[in-house]
Amino acid sequence: MVELLFKNILSKGVDLSDAEKKLIGSKVEFKKYKKRQFILQQGSVASYDVFIIKGLARTYIFNEKGQENIISFNPEDWWTGDLYSSHFKLPSAFNIDCLEDTDVLQIKTVEVESICAAIPKMNQYYRILYRNSLISFYARVQSAISKTASERYLDFIKRYPNIEQRVSNQQIAAYLGITPQSLSRIRSNLSKTASL
Amino acid sequence: MVELLFKNILSKGVDLSDAEKKLIGSKVEFKKYKKRQFILQQGSVASYDVFIIKGLARTYIFNEKGQENIISFNPEDWWTGDLYSSHFKLPSAFNIDCLEDTDVLQIKTVEVESICAAIPKMNQYYRILYRNSLISFYARVQSAISKTASERYLDFIKRYPNIEQRVSNQQIAAYLGITPQSLSRIRSNLSKTASL
DNA sequence: CGAAAATTTGACATGACTCAACTGGAGTGG
């Protein structure tokens, strides 16, 4: 189990000694979630950073109109959680729930700080992790403000082909910020033009 | 000059010794840019991380339709650059130019790595810096996919009142992902309803 | 002052939304 996390850490260029792995391993809790179960609920304060080792979760928010907006899909080998809530100890605006049965490793956010203090190179791991997330958010913002729904859909299936297979159209629509009806029409237009 | 950077580092909870300040100071280059001058041009490889001490820059990209999309405004006390390009040593898709005469401190990206290696707690500085950026990008994505142009405009002037004062409506429109004409209409509608 | 750029306004086109009805498949209980 924990090996998957160490593998992820190594993939960011951080090589841990056995003693360091032992320390991190002692802070990590394994947990299983069922499909539809919540990892984090809106209004509660996030106290864990969650690393997904199997399954699929989504991070979403209800907008003013009461619709779900999916901020991100969180598959295996990814972290999820609410950085804002767990840092400032304020209630989260996010919901995180599971679209599949999901196994995770979770670490209390305060322990993340203590791990970084004890193993300074772990700061480098987080630096790289966050930097990579930032790079993909740049692209998402640009896509969101400059492209039509149809173009954004094509971006999505190109970038996350594995996720597209695993989620319903409703979920994809909530990720793109459009209605399921619009997505349905977009798909039918694309298949028409593709078959010409 | 460099004091402003140290102040920013301290504000993220990282307290530097005089020796550490000296090391960082030796890697930093001061540079002045005129209004309209480019800090980074599309197609070139970014090799610097740039800390703005005075003035205002913008990071933008040309979309497929040839329009400018502003990813972020970069005022004093902020970093700018292209994390992706400078990390992977690939040509940047971004343009960064100055909307005002701008003074910066720049550090070669490779030196950032050497600074982090020599002063491990600087990883913590970057970790926090990136985390804060990520938090604001979450909000921007949600705003972009779920709100009307009018709501996004209100978000913008509320969140960046100091920047709204300093840039043209064209720039704001490029940030919101709408046409200058639409922004003009939105503003005139808002002033009508506000005066009722 | 005069040229160029920014902003505003009008007319019209279009993309996406809403509301509503319909279709088809998955699961459930008799």
Next chain:
DNA sequence: CCACTCCAGTTGAGTCATGTCAAATTTTCG
């Protein structure tokens, strides 16, 4: 195995927000 319900997905009609193109007006700045 069938009848039933539930939910995802599709489709149609009308509406609204935003874009496009064009022209008028105002502002900026050399």
